[in-house]
Amino acid sequence: EPEVTQTPSHQVTQMGQEVILRCVPISNHLYFYWYRQILGQKVEFLVSFYNNEISEKSEIFDDQFSVERPDGSNFTLKIRSTKLEDSAMYFCASSDGQVDIQYFGAGTRLSVL
Amino acid sequence: KQEVTQIPAALSVPEGENLVLNCSFTDSAIYNLQWFRQDPGKGLTSLLLIQSSQREQTSGRLNASLDKSSGRSTLYIAASQPGDSATYLCAVHTPTYKYIFGTGTRLKVLA
Numbered sequence: 001e002p003e004v005t006q007t008p009s010h011q012v013t014q015m016g017q018e019v020i021l022r023c024v025p026i027s028n029h030l031y032f033y034w035y036r037q038i039l040g041q042k043v044e045f046l047v048s049f050y051n052n053e054i055s056e057k058s059e060i061f062d063d064q065f066s067v068e069r070p071d072g073s074n075f076t077l078k079i080r081s082t083k084l085e086d087s088a089m090y091f092c093a094s095s096d097g098q099v100d101i102q103y104f105g106a107g108t109r110l111s112v113l
Numbered sequence: 114k115q116e117v118t119q120i121p122a123a124l125s126v127p128e129g130e131n132l133v134l135n136c137s138f139t140d141s142a143i144y145n146l147q148w149f150r151q152d153p154g155k156g157l158t159s160l161l162l163i164q165s166s167q168r169e170q171t172s173g174r175l176n177a178s179l180d181k182s183s184g185r186s187t188l189y190i191a192a193s194q195p196g197d198s199a200t201y202l203c204a205v206h207t208p209t210y211k212y213i214f215g216t217g218t219r220l221k222v223l224a
Contacts, residue, residue, distance in 0.1 A: 004156075035212075043157070043202065045212035056211050091156055101147070104156035 002026040004105035006092050012111045013082055021077045021108045023092030032075045033093040033102060034067065036060070043091070049075065082112045115140045115207055119215035126193055127223050134188040134218045136203035141181045144206040148177050148188050150199040151217070157202065161188070193222045 005024045013019050025032050034046040047057040049067050066078045075094075079086055089109050093102040116139045126132055136146070145164045149157040161170045161177040163186070169178040174191040186203055200217040207213065 033212075042216050043204070043214040045214075048211075058211055093157075101159045101162050103159065104149075106156045 002103075004092055004094055004103050006090075006105035006108050008108060009106070010109045010111070012113065015084060015112055016081050019079050019082055019110065021079075021090050021092075021110070023075045023077075023105055024073050025075055025092065025094030026103055027073070029094035029096055029103075031055070031095045031097065031100075031102075032067075032069070033095075034077045035091045035093065035104075036088040037091065037107075038085075038088045046077070079110075082110075084112050086110060087112045115205065115209070115213045117203060117205055117213050117215040119201075119203060119218050121218060122216065123219040123221075125221045125223065128193060128195060130193050130222075131189070131191050132193055132220075134190070134201050134220070136186040136188070136215055138184045138186075138205050138213070140207060140209070141184055142207060142209070143181065144208070146177075146179055146186050147204050147206070148175075148186075149202045149204065151202055152199050160201075193220075195222050195224045198222050 007022045032049040035043050037043045045058050047061045047067055048055045064080050068076050089107045091107045092105045095102045118137050120135050143165050147162045148160045151157050161172055163170050163179040176189040179186045198221050200219045202214055202217045204212055204214040
């Protein structure tokens with residue numbers, strides 16, 4: 001069964017460093033998403049991406065964040081200068097359409113020290 | 114502001130019991146509502162998606178209903194099994210607030 005894969009599973013970084021989280025969505029999906037979940041808190045939407053541009057984003061997704069689809073398979077989330085409060089589990093998801101079921105990856109745990 | 118609330122926060126039931134999980138939302142202007150399960154340390158698995166024009170969706174032992182006017186959805190699980198133990202999340206997709214998740218119901222089904 002097709003699945004969304006995320007790498008790495010755990011990323012440790014120093015405050016102020018840039019990190020790139022990587023995702024390979026399901027191959028025929030057109031919509032891509034990033035979410036985060038701070039330990040013990042709700043899942044929060046960050047951004048959705050369609051046709052090589054951002055289609056929706058939340059207030060959390062500020063200038064420190066960016067997304068890219070550098071090739072036909074990868075979808076990345078970049079955090080330019082990490083803060084302690086960026087420590088969270090980051091989930092990537094993909095779907096066929098904007099109002100269709102989203103399939104999630106297993107997540108990348110980001111620890112900012 | 115869209116708020117999504119799930120009750121109960123935690124639930125422990127014996128195997129075989131039928132159970133209902135509740136989700137309420139404050140703004141009825143939604144595109145759809147989705148129910149997920151989340152296993153510890155893992156991603157989310159979509160269980161059911163109800164479009165705003167629909168009243169319910171069924172998949173196997175799961176049935177989800179949506180009453181948009183009252184801002185409520187329920188997830189009914191029939192004949193619960195220990196493998197159903199997980200955290201269940203509901204999420205609404207809205208034009209204004211995008212995707213808003215509830216805090217979840219942590220379910221434990223005892224063998």
